[in-house]
Amino acid sequence: xxxxxxxxxxxxxxxxxxxxxxxxxxxxxxxxxxxxxxxxxxxxxxxxxxxxxxxxxxxxxxxxxxxxxxxxxxxxxxxxxxxxxxxxxxxxxxxxxxxxxxxxxxxxxxxxxxxxxxxxxxxxxxxxxxxxxxxxxxxxxxxxxxxxxxxxxxxxxxxxxxxxxxxxxxxxxxxxxxxxxxxxxxxxxxxxxxxxxxxxxxxxxxxxxxxxxxxxxxxxxxxxxxxxxxxxxxxxxxxxxxxxxxxxxxxxxxxxxxxxxxxxxxxxxxxxxxxxxxxxxxxxxxx
Amino acid sequence: xxxxxxxxxxxxxxxxxxxxxxxxxxxxxxxxxxxxxxxxxxxxxxxxxxxxxxxxxxxxxxxxxxxxxxxxxxxxxxxxxxxxxxxxxxxxxxxxxxxxxxxxxxxxxxxxxxxxxxxxxxxxxxxxxxxxxxxxxxxxxxxxxxxxxxxxxxxxxxxxxxxxxxxxxxxxxxxxxxxxxxxxxxxxxxxxxxxxxxxxxxxxxxxxxxxxxxxxxxxxxxxxxxxxxxxxxxxxxxxxxxxxxxxxxxxxxxxxxxxxxxxxxxxxxxxxxxxxxxxxxxxxxxx
Numbered sequence: 001x002x003x004x005x006x007x008x009x010x011x012x013x014x015x016x017x018x019x020x021x022x023x024x025x026x027x028x029x030x031x032x033x034x035x036x037x038x039x040x041x042x043x044x045x046x047x048x049x050x051x052x053x054x055x056x057x058x059x060x061x062x063x064x065x066x067x068x069x070x071x072x073x074x075x076x077x078x079x080x081x082x083x084x085x086x087x088x089x090x091x092x093x094x095x096x097x098x099x100x101x102x103x104x105x106x107x108x109x110x111x112x113x114x115x116x117x118x119x120x121x122x123x124x125x126x127x128x129x130x131x132x133x134x135x136x137x138x139x140x141x142x143x144x145x146x147x148x149x150x151x152x153x154x155x156x157x158x159x160x161x162x163x164x165x166x167x168x169x170x171x172x173x174x175x176x177x178x179x180x181x182x183x184x185x186x187x188x189x190x191x192x193x194x195x196x197x198x199x200x201x202x203x204x205x206x207x208x209x210x211x212x213x214x215x216x217x218x219x220x221x222x223x224x225x226x227x228x229x230x231x232x233x234x235x236x237x238x239x240x241x242x243x244x245x246x247x248x249x250x251x252x253x254x255x256x257x258x259x260x261x262x263x264x265x266x267x268x269x270x271x272x273x274x275x276x277x278x279x280x281x282x283x284x285x286x287x
Numbered sequence: 288x289x290x291x292x293x294x295x296x297x298x299x300x301x302x303x304x305x306x307x308x309x310x311x312x313x314x315x316x317x318x319x320x321x322x323x324x325x326x327x328x329x330x331x332x333x334x335x336x337x338x339x340x341x342x343x344x345x346x347x348x349x350x351x352x353x354x355x356x357x358x359x360x361x362x363x364x365x366x367x368x369x370x371x372x373x374x375x376x377x378x379x380x381x382x383x384x385x386x387x388x389x390x391x392x393x394x395x396x397x398x399x400x401x402x403x404x405x406x407x408x409x410x411x412x413x414x415x416x417x418x419x420x421x422x423x424x425x426x427x428x429x430x431x432x433x434x435x436x437x438x439x440x441x442x443x444x445x446x447x448x449x450x451x452x453x454x455x456x457x458x459x460x461x462x463x464x465x466x467x468x469x470x471x472x473x474x475x476x477x478x479x480x481x482x483x484x485x486x487x488x489x490x491x492x493x494x495x496x497x498x499x500x501x502x503x504x505x506x507x508x509x510x511x512x513x514x515x516x517x518x519x520x521x522x523x524x525x526x527x528x529x530x531x532x533x534x535x536x537x538x539x540x541x542x543x544x545x546x547x548x549x550x551x552x553x554x555x556x557x558x559x560x561x562x563x564x565x566x567x568x569x570x571x572x573x574x
Contacts, residue, residue, distance in 0.1 A: 100450070104450065105450035105451055129392075133394075
């Protein structure tokens with residue numbers, strides 16, 4: 001496995017592979033990798049000749065009061081995992097390699113970026129789209145892989161790729177969960193023991209939502225009310241939102257139907273966690 | 288010469304050329320082509336194996352009170368010129384092929400887009416960058432060609448390409464002028480005889496600016512004052528701006544130096560015309 005720390009090194013490898021006619025999969029990550037990330041690498045290795053993973057804590061997707069500085073990092077452990085998953089090339093640039101001092105170009109997906117997580121994180125998806133555009137232009141992958149845990153991110157990137165005619169297939173991979181059901185996230189490391197226990201309430205609320213849907217409930221307000229009641233059982237849970245939205249536009253829907261998404265953001269202490277489920281997908285499963 | 292009217296037709300041609308290892312030049316235009324455009328095609332044909340020209344009046348770069356509807360169009364005449372210049376493929380999509388009803392993704396170069404023409408045309412460069420991003424992703428050219436008449440557009444696109452890591456060389460081509468010095472522009476067709484005569488004042492002011500620089504003047508305020516005085520000689524000229532700016536950042540400079548730009552926008556009647564010259568380039572010449 002090779003490591004490229006700047007554009008030049010990265011482009012040299014990509015050029016070689018392109019000349020050989022090899023297909024390339026790209027798995028963008030912020031590092032501190034877990035089994036959720038690993039599933040992206042596996043999906044890429046299974047469907048592409050070469051897999052590139054980026055490990056880059058992207059500053060432009062963090063707001064001024066967010067956890068850019070404290071975001072967990074462990075590049076050596078990441079490399080061990082990436083190598084074991086058959087990744088061929090890791091792109092691990094410095095922020096200064098990605099953003100020159102007078103950097104001033106941004107890619108913004110309107111509408112989809114303004115709801116849900118976008119309400120409390122107004123520049124987040126602009127930063128995501130900007131860095132993903134950069135990665136797409138650097139790596140020129142045939143497929144790019146994202147976890148469905150970040151459902152809004154997946155929808156925003158899909159829309160960006162469609163609107164801007166990027167020649168890449170966007171692949172969403174199922175949420176990977178801890179044995180007790182908590183969705184895997186690098187930010188889970190912020191939780192102390194008590195918070196880790198309390199964080200289970202997201203999974204319980206998601207499970208209740210799925211049960212309601214399986215029992216035939218389709219009214220968004222009823223679904224939301226049930227899930228909010230469940231979340232309210234945990235005193236440490238501070239709910240940011242529970243919403244039922246169209247899976248493509250991220251706009252609220254009154255009636256839950258195929259392709260729609262039920263998404264939530266909840267703070268446990270100072271840690272912001274997200275989770276979701278999609279209509280028609282039975283991929284909810286504790287690890 | 289082939290004409291592609293949608294993404295599918297375009298991609299099919301591009302794919303073939305890429306597989307053959309041919310280099311591709313792209314000349315984006317809004318049609319109603321003149322010798323200025325022709326010089327882009329010539330530059331592309333001279334340096335690339337294949338040349339693609341787009342003919343597309345891009346709605347997202349026009350403000351609500353601008354001339355989108357009245358912008359001159361003559362696709363048949365354009366095709367004759369393009370064929371004579373060795374263009375291999377014309378991309379001529381409908382607006383609905385480029386922008387779906389729920390299109391909502393934009394590429395914005397901040398700072399550079401806000402000055403000069405950006406002051407009176409606040410969404411113009413966002414529209415330019417968005418459509419150029421789409422073209423770059425569709426055509427995947429090795430080189431993209433722009434006229435230096437639209438100096439700010441050239442600077443904005445250069446910055447976008449750098450910031451977003453597009454793998455393309457941006458080539459600026461010299462301004463082409465009418466025999467009497469007026470910079471070629473599709474919008475010159477809006478001018479009636481009297482206005483056409485009055486429009487010469489832009490060229491005269493540009494020539495005065497160059498003379499002042501050649502005589503050693505470097506003070507931006509003195510340059511501007513001289514050029515504004517010249518423009519004031521024409522009662523039909525309504526000056527929007529004359530500015531001396533850094534050629535890369537488009538920010539005002541006090542002292543004119545290598546690479547800086549003197550740019551102007553002037554209305555003659557209802558027609559908005561632009562012109563400019565760059566320090567260190569002696570390409571000012573009437574046709």
